[in-house]
Amino acid sequence: MKKYFINSVMLYLLLQIGIVSAYSQTAQVAAGVIKISTGEMDKFTPYGFCSEPPSKAALDKLPPGKLPFNIADIKISINKRGVVVEVPLDQSEQLYGFGMQIGSFNQRGLKKRPIVNDNPLNDLGYTHGPATFYVSNKGYGILINTARYTTFYCGSTARLKNNNDTTAVVKSGNSVEELYKSDHKASGYVTADIPGAKGIEVFVFEGPDLKNVMQRYNLFGGGGAMPAIWGLGVKYRVKADFNQNQVDKMAAYFRNNHIPCDVLGLEPKWQTAAYSCSYVWNKSFFPTPNEFIDSMKNKGFHINLWEHAFVSPKSPLYRPLKNKAGNYLVWNGLVPDFADTAASNIFANYHQATFVQYGISGFKMDECDNSNISFGSDTWSFPELSQFPSGIDGEQMHQLFGLLYQKTIYNIYKKLNQRTYLDVRASNAFASSYPAALYSDTYVHEEYIRMILNSGFSGMIWSPEVRESNSIKDFMRRSQTAVLSAQMLFNSWYLQNPPWLQINKEKNNNGELMDNAQAVEADIRKLLNFRMSLIPYLYSAFADYHFKGIPPFRALVMDYPGDKNTYNLSDEYMIGNGILAAPLTEKQDERKVYLPEGTWYDYNTNQRFEGGREYTIKPDLTQLPIFIKAGTILPLAKPVEHVAPDTRFEITCYIYGNADAKATLFEDDGITFNYEKGGYNMLNLIWNKNKGETRRDGKLKNTRYIIKKWQVIN
Structure with a gap:
């Protein structure tokens, strides 16, 4: 040319x-x-x-x-x-x-x-x-x-x-x-x-x-993200003003009641100042933070810290960043110029030395998405006319702020050869390689489902977190959606007790539990156990995301672009290559599900359905609304309460259909980037002539999966 x-x-x-x-x-x-x-x-x-x-x-x-x-x-x-x-x-x-x-x-x-x-x-x-x-x-x-x-x-x-x-x-x-x-x-x-x-x-x-x-x-953009394997378990954010003793009691509750949980998130009160942030432990609430982190680690919990990027005058970071920040304040705090490498390094080095090296496994990066521009009364964030030392202006910084923020934090872990799974409230293009799940303060369930599908068109990860609920039915339906998403998260930042024990906020914080609290707890345990069973399958879907670029959660139109029935189908999606999810909301006791070409099986009943048609399903509150495509080998593990570095999953392989089938499980240490240097195995699952066999290819010496059983679903 x-x-x-x-x-x-x-x-x-x-x-x-x-x-x-x-x-x-x-x-x-x-x-x-x-x-x-x-x-x-x-x-x-x-x-x-x-x-x-x-x-x-x-x-x-x-x-x-x-x-x-x-x-x-x-x-x-x-x-x-x-x-x-x-x-x-x-x-x-x-x-x-x-x-x-x-x-x-x-x-x-x-x-x-x-x-x-x-x-x-x-x-x-x-x-x-x-x-x-x-x-x-x-x-x-x-x-x-x-x-x-x-x-x-x-x-x-x-x-x-x-x-x-x-x-x-x-x-x-x-x-x-x-x-x-x-x-x-x-x-x-x-x-x-x-x-x-x-x-x-x-x-x-x-x-x-x-x-x-x-x-x-x-x-x-470098391939899709590979979260730490423990990040695919259950994350629970405790009440914003919990102290060290209260968090310890919550951890004991999970273990004593055999409810799966891998991550406990601490909300704003862990800091001496939160709006803007000090990034300093509040010793009146957490008198021995490093001992606390070690104690949680010994019980199988990772600790995630809430923060945002606006730097309080009370913070040790204020003076080093004062000349490397925008010319407007937010909550009287500095806005770091993350477009400048020196500024992001100052922010990152402090976090590494103060938190990460003592065992903090991740951060929730809040408030990086601009104040609500739909209303003139929402003015908390920096204006578009802001100027930054790097030369970027406020408009461009707003669009890139969440992306640069997560990049700054992620690079701490990448440099230490330590994987993480972050939370962030804004991102942008070419974020595929960052293991950071987006979340929102909006809360319309139908929209949360739609965003799972839209995440597949953006190279981003979406977390339809569970917070308040109108009813037990609402709570369980939202929990089903979260189980069938990239991050299983309960955000109880304003609840004294887990939401499944009391959905009413006032009664929950007064310690008044529901009469049927134990029954609801048993139901939620059942859903969370399924989530833990699904981890090997999800982890391998993320491996396909990293190595092949295939979104682990995606709209049906992506797999069936020639099927006009999928063009506007915004409440069904694929999980990996073999699972079709069709979540329900509180408004629904039943729903219509369109199944594309092929043969499909209802996971709950094993009933067989021919594709290209629409069906009505009526799953109850503990049944996951999913269908398995014929030809799929679905590897489900015996549930564990948390994923430890030495966890070995005992797996039953379910073969859907009567034909020969193949599948692959990705196997590595789950916590480092050694897979980038070939430190992994591909465990090939082969069903041939009514017999199952496995073959491992790779350099990893340790094994994470034990195939215990094969079972055919016809």
């Missing part, structure tokens, strides 16, 4: 007439990944902060893709307002993505503005993960590499054509419905409007199918 060079005078003239599209450069930057560059690029972009190199070998193994349009048909123009990108759009295409969208699923025909927001209501496009990335069921993805507030018109606009055709179809009618009816068909483009930009990079990810697109995207 020809390269063009223009001087500043010519560029100015071109800006005045509103187009510089002819001067773009196109390059293939990895197998199936094309980059188009035009104009003067921003210094701060999501990909510019991606620290993991592309997984080249894995990208090379993917089948070659073919775009449904010519790459030259992507139009980029620069004008006085900013940059406009137009991508061809076929009338039959379905679009997904734009980060962790909460209110919508199929984005075709919508206007989306993915802007970071702490309360993303009203389906404006506001989100905890504002990735400027979308995918098409025609087998390609488009990423606009910008941290600016960008608006996408997803086939919802039509240009005035510059020709002599002045004819228009005009309909007449007498009814109000006829007068207001529009037969207008939108133009054949997705149009992205990026105000303030002087140039842009556009990444194009080829298929050939929707799943391959997401594989390329995740692998281009």
Whole structure:
């Protein structure tokens, strides 16, 4: 392709007439990944902060893709307002993505503005993960590499054509419905409007199918995250004002009652100051923090600390960061310039020396998603006009703040060869490699389910945490969804007792337990035991995420892009390759489930169903609403109460269907990054001629899985 060079005078003239599209450069930057560059690029972009190199070998193994349009048909123009990108759009295409969208699923025909927001209501496009990335069921993805507030018109606009055709179809009618009816068909483009930009990079990810697109995207960012294996167990956040003794009693409750739990999260009161943060242990609440951490570790618990990044004047970090922060305060605290390596290193080094080296296994990174921009009264965060020493402005910092924050904390653990599983309230593009689960202060159950599906289009991990409940039914349905998600989390930051003992907040904090508390406790124990049984399967799905780029949780349209019945199906999803989940909410005693092509089995009843049809299911509160695809070997482990470094899972392999089948379990130490150097096994499960066998391939000497039994489900 020809390269063009223009001087500043010519560029100015071109800006005045509103187009510089002819001067773009196109390059293939990895197998199936094309980059188009035009104009003067921003210094701060999501990909510019991606620290993991592309997984080249894995990208090379993917089948070659073919775009449904010519790459030259992507139009980029620069004008006085900013940059406009137009991508061809076929009338039959379905679009997904734009980060962790909460209110919508199929984005075709919508206007989306993915802007970071702490309360993303009203389906404006506001989100905890504002990735400027979308995918098409025609087998390609488009990423606009910008941290600016960008608006996408997803086939919802039509240009005035510059020709002599002045004819228009005009309909007449007498009814109000006829007068207001529009037969207008939108133009054949997705149009992205990026105000303030002087140039842009556009990444194009080829298929050939929707799943391959997401594989390329995740692998281009270094491969999907591999959480510590204990992170796939149960996380429980205790009441915000619990002291050391109260946390110890809660830990004893879990173990004495044989309720699985791997992680206990401490909320704000562990610090001497929380809004803004001191990052200093509150000795009146935790008089011996390091002894406390060791004690919890000996009982099989990991400790996770709540914090946010706004640095209190009371913090030891205040003075070192004062000249490396934005020019506006939040809760009278500094906003660290995480775009500056020196600032992020100061923040990280303090956390490593003060917390991580003493055994803190992870952090909950709160309040990094801007105050609610849907309401004028919410003004707690820094303004968009903020300036930072690195040169990044407030708008770009808002979009990248959560991403840079989690990167800063994650790199502590990566440097120490110690894996973690973090919580964060904002992210952005190219976050696939970070083991950080997004969460929200919103709480609509239907939206929480939808975000599990949308996470698969964003390279992010979603945690539909369980908090308050309207009823026992509501609590159990929410818990079922959490069991069938990337992170099983109860957030009891305002509850004295576990929510399954008393769902009423006031009575819970007064110590008044429900009359049927023990029965509900038994039911929740049953759900959590299933979660622990599923860990080997989930862990291997995350291994596919890391090595192959396949999202562990994904919408059915990703696996069945040619099935029109999946195009708008926003409340069913795949877990790994063999499990289809269809959660219910409090409003439902039963629900309709669409099963794609193939043969499926109800996990609870073993009843067989033929795909391509819709069925009605009525699972009770302790039955997981899942279906297993024929040909699947489902490895379920004997439940453990927590995952220790030396835990060996005793597994029963369930073979669904009467045909030969194969599956693979990923096996490593579960707590280090040694797998990146080949320190793992692939345990091949083979069912052939009504006989099961295993074969281990790899360098790991120790084994984590023991295959105890094979059982056929016909």
